[in-house]
Amino acid sequence: MTEPKTPSPLSYRAAGVDIDAGDALVETLKPIAAKTTRPGVLAGLGGFGALFALSGRYRDPVLVSGTDGVGTKLLLAITLDRHDDIGIDLVAMCANDIVVQGAEPLFFLDYFASGRLDVRKAERIIAGIGRGCELAGAALVGGETAEMPGMYRDQDYDLAGFCVGAVERERLIDGRRVKDGDIILGLPSSGLHSNGYSLARAVIARRRADLTATVGDRRLDDILLAPTRIYVKALLALHAALDVHAMAHITGGGLPGNVPRVIPKGRRAVIDRSSWSRPAIFGWLQEGGDIAEEEMYRTFNCGVGMVVVVDAADAGVAEAILRDHGEAPFVIGRVDEGPGEFAWA
Incomplete structure (x- = not known):
């Protein structure tokens, strides 16, 4: 009679978790984090909690926080094995959200979860997060x-x-300072940013698209994985120079879903769709998916990644400041007392 085999001893590694790989990753990340350090940081990576001191830099500070992910853009990065820039998207989605309230980003933390830890891939991803933090x-x-x-x-x-x-x-x-006659400026997006990718992937599947094909003057894969633009430094410079009435990060919901969030009740944003040229990728998506115009504008940013509302008298100065900091602003609308919260001109 054959003796039953004794099961081999189990370990965390045998169950699929490599603690040593995780520890090795932390060591490779320390130089990445060190490049992003700024006044207020009290400790490096490795502690149970991150330490940051305001240290009297503010008289009456309000802390502003934001959290987000990258959505199904990750599936394209995984499919194409392109992970170097996806971390920039992660920082952008959070930092752009808090700067619209005038907040200077101070520190960032990430959460990275995987089925199997590939240290080299994780280092590429988190190096991208580091670059985003620097921006x-x-x-x-x-x-x-x-x-x-x-x-x-x-x-x-x-x-x-x-x-x-x-x-x-x-x-x-x-x-609260938004008033009738205010000018609405748009800042160009770098593409889809990190929103609408479930619809974009559905279009890709329907068209059986070759991701190496050219749309406009760029390859489709390069367009789809272009990192979200980080507007922080330009917007902080603008905020320091003049009275910004409102800002809106154009994410899920597009212009109709995000601009009204910063317009007081009783007023509305009136946007002129003809005031900017929509990048070719949005036409490609609309045609390929037979997507209705209104669906396009409530799913994608359609070329406008950030909106700034200023007094009409400050609009020229605001545009000049933004241009000096690498942006290419354009007037897309105004604020008035018409019915509703949002209207197309």
Whole structure:
């Protein structure tokens, strides 16, 4: 009679989690975090909690925080094995959200979860997060790396981020100063940013699209994985120079879904769609998916990634400041007392 085999001893590694790989990753990330350090950071990576001191830099500070992910844009990055810039998207989605209230991003933390930890791939992803933090002026002070076999397939991963900033209470931008006659400026997006990718991927599947094909003057894969533009430094310079009445980050919901969030009741934003040239990718998506015009504008940014509302008398100065900081602003509308919260001109 054959003796039953004794099961071999189990370990965390045998169950699919490599603690040593996680520890090695932390060591490779320390130089990335060090490049993003700024006044207020009290400790490097590796502690249980990240430490940051305001240190009297503000008289009456209001802390502003935001959290977000990258959505199904990750699936394209995974499919194409292109991970170097997706971390910029993660920072952008959080930092752009808090700067619209006038907040200077102070620090950022990330959450990276995968089915199997590939240290080289993770380093590329988090190096992108570091670059995003540099663009936003935020310190990468910590994060969490989770290896969860069974929750994710081996090559799949997910990202989430959390950003904290500060603004003087008296300089908080909350839309209360928006008034009739204010001018609405648009800042160009770098593409889809990180919204609408479930619809975009459906169009790609319907068209059986070759992602190396050219749309406009660029390859489709390059357009789709272009990182979200980080507007922080230009907007902080604008905020320091004049009285900004409101700003809106154009994410899910597009212009109709995001601009009304910063317009007081009793007033509306009137936007002229003919005031900017919509990048070719949006026409490609609309044609390929037979997507209705209104659906396009409530799903995608359609070329406008950020909106700024200023007094009409300040519009020229605002445009000049933004241009001096690398942006290409254009007037897209105005504020009036008409019915509703939003209207197309």
